[in-house]
Amino acid sequence: MYKGSSPDGIGREEIMVAPLIRKLENFTQLAEEEKAVLAKVASRTKSLGPRQDIVREGDKPDAIHLILEGLACRYKELPDGWRQIMAYFIPGDFCNLRVFIMTEMDHSVATLTPVILATIAHQDLLTLTSQYSRITQALWWSEMVDEAITREWLLNVGRRTATERMAHLIYEYFVRMRAVNLTVGNTCELPVTQEEISDTLGLSTVHVNRTLQDVRGMGLIELKGKRLTLLDPQGLQTLAMFSPTYLHFLHQPQDRTANDQARRSKLEQPVGLPMTPR
Amino acid sequence: MYKGSSPDGIGREEIMVAPLIRKLENFTQLAEEEKAVLAKVASRTKSLGPRQDIVREGDKPDAIHLILEGLACRYKELPDGWRQIMAYFIPGDFCNLRVFIMTEMDHSVATLTPVILATIAHQDLLTLTSQYSRITQALWWSEMVDEAITREWLLNVGRRTATERMAHLIYEYFVRMRAVNLTVGNTCELPVTQEEISDTLGLSTVHVNRTLQDVRGMGLIELKGKRLTLLDPQGLQTLAMFSPTYLHFLHQPQDRTANDQARRSKLEQPVGLPMTPR
DNA sequence: CGCCGTGTTGACTATTCTCAACCCAGGTGG
DNA sequence: CCACCTGGGTTGAGAATAGTCAACACGGCG
Numbered sequence: 097m098y099k100g101s102s103p104d105g106i107g108r109e110e111i112m113v114a115p116l117i118r119k120l121e122n123f124t125q126l127a128e129e130e131k132a133v134l135a136k137v138a139s140r141t142k143s144l145g146p147r148q149d150i151v152r153e154g155d156k157p158d159a160i161h162l163i164l165e166g167l168a169c170r171y172k173e174l175p176d177g178w179r180q181i182m183a184y185f186i187p188g189d190f191c192n193l194r195v196f197i198m199t200e201m202d203h204s205v206a207t208l209t210p211v212i213l214a215t216i217a218h219q220d221l222l223t224l225t226s227q228y229s230r231i232t233q234a235l236w237w238s239e240m241v242d243e244a245i246t247r248e249w250l251l252n253v254g255r256r257t258a259t260e261r262m263a264h265l266i267y268e269y270f271v272r273m274r275a276v277n278l279t280v281g282n283t284c285e286l287p288v289t290q291e292e293i294s295d296t297l298g299l300s301t302v303h304v305n306r307t308l309q310d311v312r313g314m315g316l317i318e319l320k321g322k323r324l325t326l327l328d329p330q331g332l333q334t335l336a337m338f339s340p341t342y343l344h345f346l347h348q349p350q351d352r353t354a355n356d357q358a359r360r361s362k363l364e365q366p367v368g369l370p371m372t373p374r
Numbered sequence: 375m376y377k378g379s380s381p382d383g384i385g386r387e388e389i390m391v392a393p394l395i396r397k398l399e400n401f402t403q404l405a406e407e408e409k410a411v412l413a414k415v416a417s418r419t420k421s422l423g424p425r426q427d428i429v430r431e432g433d434k435p436d437a438i439h440l441i442l443e444g445l446a447c448r449y450k451e452l453p454d455g456w457r458q459i460m461a462y463f464i465p466g467d468f469c470n471l472r473v474f475i476m477t478e479m480d481h482s483v484a485t486l487t488p489v490i491l492a493t494i495a496h497q498d499l500l501t502l503t504s505q506y507s508r509i510t511q512a513l514w515w516s517e518m519v520d521e522a523i524t525r526e527w528l529l530n531v532g533r534r535t536a537t538e539r540m541a542h543l544i545y546e547y548f549v550r551m552r553a554v555n556l557t558v559g560n561t562c563e564l565p566v567t568q569e570e571i572s573d574t575l576g577l578s579t580v581h582v583n584r585t586l587q588d589v590r591g592m593g594l595i596e597l598k599g600k601r602l603t604l605l606d607p608q609g610l611q612t613l614a615m616f617s618p619t620y621l622h623f624l625h626q627p628q629d630r631t632a633n634d635q636a637r638r639s640k641l642e643q644p645v646g647l648p649m650t651p652r
Numbered sequence: 653c654g655c656c657g658t659g660t661t662g663a664c665t666a667t668t669c670t671c672a673a674c675c676c677a678g679g680t681g682g
Numbered sequence: 683c684c685a686c687c688t689g690g691g692t693t694g695a696g697a698a699t700a701g702t703c704a705a706c707a708c709g710g711c712g
Contacts, residue, residue, distance in 0.1 A: 153619075154619075170525075172525065172526075172529045174529070174533055174534070174615050175615050176615065178533040178534075179533070180528060180529040180532040180533045182525050182528050182529070194514075194518055194521075197511075197514050197515055197518050198518065198622065199622070200619060200622075202522050202525075202619050202620035202622070203522075203525060203620075233475075236472075236475050237475055240472055240475050240476065243472075243521055243524070244480050244481075246521070246524050246525060246528060247448075247450065247460050247480075247481060247524060248450075249528055250458060250460050250524065250527055250528045250531060251450045251452070251458040251460070253528060253531050253532045253576065254458040254531045254575070254576030255452055255456040255457070255458045255576060256452070256456075257667085258667080258668075289689085289690065289691090290690075290691065291690080297532070298531065298532030298533055299668075299669090300668070300669050300670075301690095301691090302668090302669070302670080302671095302692085302693090303667090303668055303669070305691065305692060305693090306668095306692090306693090309692085337452050337453050337454065341431075341432075341478060341480050342480035342481075344476065344477070344478075344480070535699085536699080536700075567657085567658065567659090568658075568659065569658080577700075577701090578700070578701050578702075579658095579659090580660085580661090580700085580701070580702080580703095581699090581700055581701070583659065583660060583661090584660090584661090584700095586659095587660085
């Protein structure tokens with residue numbers, strides 16, 4: 097157990113992990129001690145500039161990275177120069193939780209904006225998860241949601257039209273940002289270039305530009321500079337054929353304090369993939 | 375520990391799990407006892423016809439399914455009728471290993487051909503993994519590879535041309551089939567319709583037909599009936615821009631008995647994601 | 653025999669890409 | 683302070699890729 101962190105005093109560390117905690121609490125209730133432990137484990141931070149690789153394909157993975165601030169992505173490149181972005185990492189997201197089973201990275205992770213990240217050593221994660229089973233479960237859940245998002249992106253790129261894809265990407269992004277308290281009303285930051293969007297949706301930059309204009313023209317969103325506003329969330333969701341199931345939230349964003357308790361208690365029993373590595 | 379299975383007698387059960395064992399041994403060496411235990415755990419089998427749902431989106435997940443024979447897939451459908459296949463499950467594959475953390479399925483799993491599958495109860499998996507750490511690790515590895523394949527598919531659909539996509543799908547499929555001993559020379563079964571390929575690659579059936587003719591016309595493959603032959607594996611791999619890293623095999627298909635031992639020993643230490651659910 | 657599921661083809665259309673130019677805002681250096 | 687440079691964003695025109703629709707071929711199989 098970690099000593100020396102006051103359970104009620106909110107230090108800089110705890111502010112930094114606030115998104116992570118907020119996210120995990122979509123799944124389970126964390127005790128003050130557990131929150132403090134998370135803050136402690138994520139206290140070794142590092143600042144990076146924009147468009148910088150964090151891990152590169154072919155690397156031997158070393159530590160786990162947790163985004164505290166800024167936006168990063170997972171991507172892969174083809175020998176002919178094309179790039180596909182396969183995930184956005186927002187604050188509270190782990191870049192590569194399961195990395196220790198890999199002998200070699202099969203993809204890269206890079207920042208999009210300036211980023212502050214926490215580096216967590218394998219051993220620290222091991223200690224953490226062996227002592228706090230609720231954290232373990234929550235990390236499991238987070239991992240599962242990441243996979244579900246990847247699958248949804250495959251559906252997105254494979255079977256939605258350009259406009260629908262765009263709507264879906266934006267709506268999903270907004271919902272995820274809201275889940276870590278990084279939205280204000282119907283507004284949040286979306287600090288990506290159109291080229292990055294094109295690498296995400298499998299379109300050309302020109303077509304992204306025109307698609308964006310379409311979505312704007314329908315009165316669904318406003319996107320100027322790096323600021324996104326949903327003018328018509330319902331319309332956007334409909335266009336995107338977005339269904340939130342795959343994000344596996346326990347509650348609607350509005351009713352956090354409602355009758356979650358009942359649903360949560362069902363999850364207090366061990367549900368994680370039952371695999372102990374020793 | 376499971377009793378009553380003769381470690382050296384090869385029964386029907388062990389033949390059925392042969393692909394699984396063959397696959398897991400890409401990652402680690404299994405003892406006879408471990409193989410027997412796997413056979414035992416997968417002994418509750420079920421036969422299904424073609425094009426039948428195994429699990430449906432929205433279901434509460436109950437048990438884990440392991441494909442013993444035949445071909446299945448993971449898919450999602452859009453309200454407007456489009457379908458995206460997100461994975462092929464060949465013998466030795468688990469459909470939904472991490473299902474116990476889900477309260478509700480976010481995708482469906484269906485057979486493509488007639489299938490024989492094993493149903494594994496949560497508790498059995500728990501017991502298995504708590505007793506056999508090497509199996510646990512191997513399952514972890516298998517899970518990680520599945521995720522890597524999904525990401526590669528996203529790259530495929532997002533950034534490769536129709537011809538390249540087709541080549542990549544076929545080449546990857548062949549490599550996976552070879553890894554479970556279901557190839558003969560450069561030949562294996564590929565029992566899918568062109569419509570199913572179109573739902574996999576995000577193309578129309580007509581375009582799949584023409585793309586297939588292109589690939590045939592280049593002299594790279596033969597595909598008649600449900601039988602696939604790679605006429606020019608090297609050419610196919612090049613066209614597909616296929617790099618096998620993401621499959622995380624420990625060895626090349628040819629040198630199974632070579633100096634794997636050294637590489638394997640590096641992996642004998644615990645490397646799985648260190649999460650115990652209790 | 654005839655039906656049905658698949659595969660194949662042609663003709664036409666729609667979507668998306670490419671290329672090239674131009675605009676605009678912010679930052680830098682003279 | 684301003685001129686210039688640069689990295690996005692925007693636009694137009696034409697080309698390529700992929701989709702749609704409709705017809706037909708082919709091979710089991712009831």
